[in-house]
Amino acid sequence: MTTQNPDNLSSNKNEPIGFISGGGLEANLQVRLTVPAQSVQSGAFVVMDSGYWRFYGLVTDLQLGAIDPQYANQLNIHRFDPALASILNKQTLFTNLAVMPALMLEIGPEPGAPEYSQWRSALSMEPTPMPVKTVPDHHTPVRLADKGDIEDIFGKESKTVFRVGETREQGHAVCLDLEKFVQRSSGIFGTTGSGKSFLARMILAGLIHADKASTLIFDMHNEYGIDSTSSDTGAAVPGLKGKFSSKVRLVGLGADSSFHGRQPDFTLEIAHSDITPDDVLLLAKTLNLTDASGILLDALQTRYRENWFSTFMDMKSGEGAVYTDEDGKQRPTEDSVAAWANEVGAHVGSAEALHRKLRALLSRGYLVKEPASKALDQIINNLQEGRHVVLSFGNYEKDIDYLLVTNLITRKIREAWEKATADFHSKKGNEPRPLVVVVEEAHKLLNREMASQTIFSTIAREMRKYYVTLLIIDQRPSQIYDEVMSQLGTRIAASLGDEDDINAVLSGLPGRGGLRGMLAKLQPKEEVLMLGWGVPMPIPIRSRRYDQFFWDELLGDSNKAKTKEDALRMMGF
Amino acid sequence: MNEIKTIPIGKLLRADNRQFVAGCRVKELDTPALGALVKVRLQDQSEVYGLITRISISDDGLVRQLASGMSIPPEYAADNRHNRNLPVEIEVLTLGFAQDGKLYHQLPPRPPLSLDALYLCDDAELVRFTGHGKYAYLRHILRLQDMPVEEILVSHLAKARQAHEAAGNHDWYPQACEQLVILLREDYPRLTTVLDALSAME
Numbered sequence: 001m002t003t004q005n006p007d008n009l010s011s012n013k014n015e016p017i018g019f020i021s022g023g024g025l026e027a028n029l030q031v032r033l034t035v036p037a038q039s040v041q042s043g044a045f046v047v048m049d050s051g052y053w054r055f056y057g058l059v060t061d062l063q064l065g066a067i068d069p070q071y072a073n074q075l076n077i078h079r080f081d082p083a084l085a086s087i088l089n090k091q092t093l094f095t096n097l098a099v100m101p102a103l104m105l106e107i108g109p110e111p112g113a114p115e116y117s118q119w120r121s122a123l124s125m126e127p128t129p130m131p132v133k134t135v136p137d138h139h140t141p142v143r144l145a146d147k148g149d150i151e152d153i154f155g156k157e158s159k160t161v162f163r164v165g166e167t168r169e170q171g172h173a174v175c176l177d178l179e180k181f182v183q184r185s186s187g188i189f190g191t192t193g194s195g196k197s198f199l200a201r202m203i204l205a206g207l208i209h210a211d212k213a214s215t216l217i218f219d220m221h222n223e224y225g226i227d228s229t230s231s232d233t234g235a236a237v238p239g240l241k242g243k244f245s246s247k248v249r250l251v252g253l254g255a256d257s258s259f260h261g262r263q264p265d266f267t268l269e270i271a272h273s274d275i276t277p278d279d280v281l282l283l284a285k286t287l288n289l290t291d292a293s294g295i296l297l298d299a300l301q302t303r304y305r306e307n308w309f310s311t312f313m314d315m316k317s318g319e320g321a322v323y324t325d326e327d328g329k330q331r332p333t334e335d336s337v338a339a340w341a342n343e344v345g346a347h348v349g350s351a352e353a354l355h356r357k358l359r360a361l362l363s364r365g366y367l368v369k370e371p372a373s374k375a376l377d378q379i380i381n382n383l384q385e386g387r388h389v390v391l392s393f394g395n396y397e398k399d400i401d402y403l404l405v406t407n408l409i410t411r412k413i414r415e416a417w418e419k420a421t422a423d424f425h426s427k428k429g430n431e432p433r434p435l436v437v438v439v440e441e442a443h444k445l446l447n448r449e450m451a452s453q454t455i456f457s458t459i460a461r462e463m464r465k466y467y468v469t470l471l472i473i474d475q476r477p478s479q480i481y482d483e484v485m486s487q488l489g490t491r492i493a494a495s496l497g498d499e500d501d502i503n504a505v506l507s508g509l510p511g512r513g514g515l516r517g518m519l520a521k522l523q524p525k526e527e528v529l530m531l532g533w534g535v536p537m538p539i540p541i542r543s544r545r546y547d548q549f550f551w552d553e554l555l556g557d558s559n560k561a562k563t564k565e566d567a568l569r570m571m572g573f
Numbered sequence: 574m575n576e577i578k579t580i581p582i583g584k585l586l587r588a589d590n591r592q593f594v595a596g597c598r599v600k601e602l603d604t605p606a607l608g609a610l611v612k613v614r615l616q617d618q619s620e621v622y623g624l625i626t627r628i629s630i631s632d633d634g635l636v637r638q639l640a641s642g643m644s645i646p647p648e649y650a651a652d653n654r655h656n657r658n659l660p661v662e663i664e665v666l667t668l669g670f671a672q673d674g675k676l677y678h679q680l681p682p683r684p685p686l687s688l689d690a691l692y693l694c695d696d697a698e699l700v701r702f703t704g705h706g707k708y709a710y711l712r713h714i715l716r717l718q719d720m721p722v723e724e725i726l727v728s729h730l731a732k733a734r735q736a737h738e739a740a741g742n743h744d745w746y747p748q749a750c751e752q753l754v755i756l757l758r759e760d761y762p763r764l765t766t767v768l769d770a771l772s773a774m775e
Binding site for chain 2: 067069071079080081083084087088090091092282
């Protein structure tokens with residue numbers, strides 16, 4: 001929400017579409033429509049000037065009404081002369097709008113009126129839009145918001161104010177203040193095929209272009225970094241690396257990663273010593289670990305410190321781990337799991353089972369004893385220097401890879417940013433660079449079960465103070481722990497079919513009733529609803545298209561395709 | 574006020590602010606009609622406008638005798654009709670008045686007096702009176718009790734429409750209908766009866 005100078009406020013030139021006929025703050029405002037019903041849609045952004053105030057609201061419903069139901073229950077045109085019937089219909093049948101009032105702004109008397117300068121000089125500060133606390137008068141004219149109104153509320157497009165789309169009726173640009181957007185965790189939701197990934201790409205492009213925060217993108221399906229092909233249309237989809245070559249670091253997981261011929265900037269290998277028992281416990285379900293595993297893992301770490309994993313994995317078990325002593329008894333060899341278990345007083349069977357199950361991790365090619373480079377530190381350095389990192393999972397697309405790697409890296413990030421923030425507060429360092437961690441398939445990390453164990457719920461809740469926020473991209477918001485959902489500042493929702501998912505997106509927001517209907521009726525691939533703390537008020541919009549024009553607009557002429565053929569190829573022809 | 578050019582059709586029998594009754598001879602009866610606009614000029618030169626809502630012919634003793642007779646020679650019947658003692662009664666609903674050259678769709682301050690002459694308004698005057706203001710005079714008609722309001726309305730609207738359209742104003746009638754709908758829309762049965770009658774007139 002921007003501070004308004006009343007002198008610069010737009011004066012709406014749109015013709016009124018109706019007038020206030022009743023309602024209130026709790027229930028919606030009732031507006032009697034004076035234009036054909038089809039000229040207004042649910043979700044329309046409307047403006048009402050009443051007294052010294054301008055009210056902003058959202059049409060949440062349209063209802064057909066009649067002075068007496070009998071006028072509606074018969075076809076008047078069949079009974080009366082057509083001209084009379086049309087007069088009768090006009091005077092007895094009508095449409096009411098339900099308008100959810102959202103914001104109000106003090107605008108004062110008409111600029112130019114004698115009392116205006118008096119009012120102006122009495123202002124202690126510039127009025128800003130605030131949540132509605134009163135209602136416009138009866139018969140206040142209601143107008144569709146024009147370009148200026150929308151800019152007054154959502155800001156004017158600039159490097160840091162990103163145009164997400166246009167209003168559905170009149171096509172006025174609706175923007176998102178990215179500086180505000182990154183201050184709290186946020187989410188982009190939508191079912192498969194709703195245009196969620198394209199929307200995420202555009203927002204990420206906007207974030208990278210705005211350069212106000214670093215982004216770390218966990219690219220589970222290799223969608224964001226490299227150029228790919230649309231699963232629906234087969235058109236080429238440019239990736240972020242290609243467009244922001246110098247700003248974006250493409251990191252591949254595992255030494256052997258490459259993506260359709262494009263080499264990553266560097267590859268990420270994780271040292272065994274970076275794995276903690278907590279990381280492993282996170283995989284308890286995937287690895288089918290028992291409750292006793294926690295105690296065993298703690299014992300291992302206490303004994304061997306950061307080398308616990310490699311040491312444990314080096315221990316022997318099974319047939320090679322026993323020898324026959326002088327008395328002819330079978331005994332575990334010194335370097336066996338059983339020997340260690342006996343030593344620490346653990347159950348041998350449990351220890352051997354844990355050993356067996358953890359071997360599954362050894363097959364993950366990115367987990368190595370001695371990584372060739374310190375890629376993990378490099379990622380953190382890049383992010384702190386203001387670059388953006390896309391970590392592509394390449395061929396490691398299993399849940400176990402995603403859970404382990406995202407959690408491990410994010411834990412490192414948390415440590416680094418907490419330290420940087422502490423240094424900044426004790427005046428030993430610069431202000432930390434804000435960081436947005438982008439998590440796809442977030443329900444895998446943030447579901448009810450996992451949320452308490454992974455680092456991500458902590459980030460969603462607390463890391464705002466340490467300049468780290470999450471951007472969650474998911475198709476099943478209902479699967480995400482509500483504690484986390486309620487922390488999400490900005491929510492951008494594309495079409496969602498499931499009732500539970502719709503409720504989850506709206507959790508903790510006022511005026512849910514009207515928004516629910518709006519959310520359920522979004523057109524896939526075309527429309528999204530922006531809501532939450534990061535936007536002054538909820539608004540459904542027609543989202544921008546992710547195509548060559550998007551890039552031309554965002555990056556300017558330098559990005560223009562060289563020839564017409566190039567352009568066509570980019571668009572998939 | 575200019576000299577009255579229109580045709581006198583009777584003389585006032587009785588009056589109050591809301592309505593008045595004029596008597597006329599049977600010979601004169603081909604002029605007045607249900608729903609026609611009429612006026613009376615008062616002594617102070619103001620004029621009271623009204624709408625003919627009822628025309629009645631009452632009986633007297635002689636008519637009763639004649640009616641009960643076996644057969645009536647035609648000259649007897651004609652004589653009785655033309656030279657009867659009781660006049661034909663024309664009931665008029667007051668719609669407004671004119672004073673100092675200004676029209677008002679309100680009840681006049683004073684009613685006309687007995688034996689004042691009743692005149693039929695011509696088309697120009699009909700256009701002038703009904704085209705004045707925003708159809709406020711219709712409310713007087715709708716207030717009528719125990720009268721076939723819709724019939725009176727239809728007769729009036731048909732005459733007025735013709736006069737307005739002849740004068741080139743084609744908006745008058747639809748706007749009058751709209752006004753009627755607005756006035757009557759809270760009363761579904763009554764409005765539909767009026768609209769049925771208007772539709773039948775088309």
